[in-house]
Amino acid sequence: MALDAYTYVFALGSMFALLEAYNNGANDVANAWATSVSSRSVTYRQAMILCTIFEITGALAVGARTASTIKNGIIPSTAFGDNAGVQLLAFACSSAGAAIWVMWCTRNSAHVSSTYSLVSSIAGVGVAAVGASKVQWGWSDGSGLGAIFAGLAMAPFISGCFAAIIFLLIKYTVHKRKNPVPWAVWTSPAFFLIAGTICTLSIVYKGSPNLGLDKRPPSFIASVTLGVGFGLCLLSALFFVPYVHAKVVKKDDTLKWWMFFQGPLLFKRPPPPDAETRKAKVPNYEVVQEKTTESDSEDSTTAAKLPKGSADMEIAPVGAADSVRDSEKGPGGLVEYSYAQYQQLLRDAEERHHANLRKTKGPLGWAMRQLHANRLSAGSIHETRNLIAMVKRLPAMVIVALLYGTHYDIHTSQIGIRNTPEGRRMERVYAYAEKYPNEVEHLYSFVQVLTACTASFAHGANDVGNAVGVWAGMYAAWSTGHPSASKAEVPMWQLGVTAATICIGFITYGYNIMKVMGNKLTYHSPSRGSSMEMGAAITILIFSQYKLPVSTSMCITGATVGVGLCNGTYKAVNWKRFFLLFFSWVVTVPIAGLIGGCLMGLAVNTPHW
Structure with missing residues (x-):
């Protein structure tokens, strides 16, 4: 060779x-x-x-x-x-x-x-x-x-x-x-x-082969391991515990994240006057959410409302049930989707996600708008109009390949259409979880x-x-x-x-x-x-x-x-x-x-x- x-x-x-x-x-x-x-x-x-x-x-x-x-x-x-x-x-x-x-x-x-x-x-x-x-x-x-x-x-x-x-x-x-x-x-x-x-x-x-620890005695291993573990435990007791105690137990929603540096002093921080009459302001961690609340996490703020009975942390497309004729509804008014309808709803949900991205500022928003404005038309790729569109699309395609994943909404993309076999199966699974x-x-x-x-x-x-x-x-x-x-x-x-x-x-x-x-x-x-x-x-x-x-x-x-x-x-x-x-x-x-x-x-x- x-x-x-x-x-x-x-x-x-x-x-x-x-x-x-x-x-x-x-x-x-x-x-x-x-x-x-x-x-x-x-x-x-x-x-x-x-x-x-x-x-x-x-x-x-x-x-x-x-x-x-x-x-x-x-x-x-x-x-x-x-x-x-x-x-x-x-x-x-x-x-x-x-x-x-x-x-x-x-x-x-x-x-x-x-x-x-x-x-x-x-x-x-x-x-x-x-x-x-x-x-x-x-x-x-x-x-x-x-x-x-x-x-x-x-x-x-x-x-x-x-x-x-x-x-x-x-x-x-x-x-x-x-x-x-x-x-x-x-x-x-x-x-x-x-x-x-x-x-x-x-x-x-x-011994890590890259840190030269292969000949260290057992006493060194035990002391370093326990020292780091208990040291981290002590730091969490000094800074993490007081912070979450004030945030959740005292229901102090005026607390800022950087205040955890105050450590044990937060135990002396007085709670808000009306703390006992309200719940702690925390995100909603329910997998199936009937609606989006102000306390939801960042990724859930753009989520569509869930119809009753939807499964998985999966957002059913808005108006999906309304677009189906009464004759296509099963027992109890539940929607029975055909395979073609289900696939179309998935495509519609993806298009709504892309429409939201086109409204954003920055390189990805520009790239999504460029791709949308220069879609390929009928005919082969050799058509003059398609060749011009492809040239315009190439820079945008590179940007989308690099940045699309960083802007993907995992929650709203986990599509689960009501009354599909998997949707019903996950409803049953979730029902057994406390x-x-x-x-x-x-x-x-x-x-x-x-x-x-x-x-x-x-x-x-x-x-x-x-x-x-x-x-x-x-x-x-x-x-x-x-x-x-x-x-x-x-x-x-x-x-x-x-x-x-x-x-x-x-x-x-x-x-x-x-x-x-x-x-x-x-x-x-x-x-x-x-x-x-x-x-x-x-x-x-x-x-x-x-x-x-x-x-x-x-x-x-x-x-x-x-x-x-x-x-x-x-x-x-x-x-x-x-x-x-x-x-x-x-x-x-x-x-x-x-x-x-x-x-x-x-x-x-x-x-x-």
């Missing part, structure tokens, strides 16, 4: 590796943050900022740990002999196979695991490149396919157990009390203790921001290592001319670039998954969501400690089901949606493997001279 061919394959493979990382952000990260956004604890834009900070932090601190498993655990470096070109080509085809499959699924709002797509693609490439006998199908000291695919069943179950335990503690410590609000206030520092301890332990235990006071949920909305950041840190620690593994292998083979060594270091710049690409994928295209994942499995609220995210984060960090790639999507799904079952009945979970997700995980293995294997087989056996 000539030097210019090495460079060509490396460039092509790098493109697919970054595309796979982009799709990872648009798919897995979006699913992880869907819980917080759907629970109205954060807006989509706030999620973008927090995700970027903690994703990159987790990647740089811990991310290299799972990279070695992806790079060398499935196809040993020795299997390539001294042929760096074949290894380079193998990793390029692996990235391409995973990227193609996940990209297609994300485009069609289908939820799959980016981790298992990449692992399956590597296995398929290994069969085509070095033969099935050279692929590590067994446990292989915890780095083979047997160990990785064991997580397919273990990770969701373990995550569900952790999440259920955390939520049951909240349920019986706070929600079941006669006056739950003070209990929620005084117990909230425990979450800061857990989050700080878990994140710190993931960095110092067994609804807790908004004042209590408001407290846990702050906690959920913390748990979401912890989950994002965990994703950066695990999935960035997965995504960068094959890229690091390609870089080593290209730069040295020899197959990547099993103990080769993963360059820090590759971790940073991969983490940034994952964040860009979430920011620009994550809405496509988030809008369909929202509350589809069970009823969400901040107290439930914080339990789900913490349970998933703990599971991911445990697996990453043992260099086992695990799917963030599977962990958050397992945690969601675990919390849903805490309602006391299996009927509080949408099992149809769960089995659809499980089916997508299973079919990912052969499909991604076949795509990667076929690409490698074609590349290796291409006629050459």
Whole structure:
């Protein structure tokens, strides 16, 4: 393989590796943050900022740990002999196979695991490149396919157990009390203790390869971990508890966010004179809302009014029921939509969203107006009018591709038409979930921001290592001319670039998954969501400690089901949606493997001279 061919394959493979990382952000990260956004604890834009900070932090601190498993655990470096070109080509085809499959699924709002797509693609490439006998199908000291695919069943179950335990503690410590609000206030520092301890332990235990902690004694690990955890707990007791106590318990709605710096002095702050005669001014965290109130979160202020019985945090189009003739109404006056009518209502809702964007100022508003004013007319693309329109549309299309996701309204886009099969199914699921006071949920909305950041840190620690593994292998083979060594270091710049690409994928295209994942499995609220995210984060960090790639999507799904079952009945979970997700995980293995294997087989056996 000539030097210019090495460079060509490396460039092509790098493109697919970054595309796979982009799709990872648009798919897995979006699913992880869907819980917080759907629970109205954060807006989509706030999620973008927090995700970027903690994703990159987790990647740089811990991310290299799972990279070695992806790079060398499935196809040993020795299997390539001294042929760096074949290894380079193998990793390029692996990235391409995973990227193609996940990209297609994300485009069609289908939820799959980016981790298992990449692992399956590597296995398929290994069969085509070095033969099935050279692929590590067994446990292989915890780095083979047997160990990785064991997580397919273990990770969701373990995550569900952790999440259920955390939520049951909240349920019986706070929600079941006669006056739950003070209990929620005084117990909230425990979450800061857990989050700080878990994140710190993931960095110092067994030593972060990027911080030189691999030879530290157990006493150092214990002191640093507990010190950070209890320190964060103390800070929350000094600043967070007084703030939320004044805000919710004293019902002081004149309090500004920056006043939390006053700390314990807020306990002495007198409440408003009429505090006892009014409720605390907090957002409405109900999934199904009859109307939009002044206290709703930022994303819900533009929501249309919900007809009675609409499902999911899903906004039925305004006037949808009025546009249907009486003859099309079912028993009890409920509207029975045909498939064509339902699809039209979805298109109408999207058009209303675009009409709102066209009224905004800034680059995106200009781009949406430009696209609307220069729509393609009848005839082929070669018509003069269409060619001119296309030239005018190109700059606007670039801006929309970059900024459309940052302005997407997740709540109003989760369309649920009244009396559709899924709408009725979700109504039944929500009916089995007990609804807790908004004042209590408001407290846990702050906690959920913390748990979401912890989950994002965990994703950066695990999935960035997965995504960068094959890229690091390609870089080593290209730069040295020899197959990547099993103990080769993963360059820090590759971790940073991969983490940034994952964040860009979430920011620009994550809405496509988030809008369909929202509350589809069970009823969400901040107290439930914080339990789900913490349970998933703990599971991911445990697996990453043992260099086992695990799917963030599977962990958050397992945690969601675990919390849903805490309602006391299996009927509080949408099992149809769960089995659809499980089916997508299973079919990912052969499909991604076949795509990667076929690409490698074609590349290796291409006629050459």
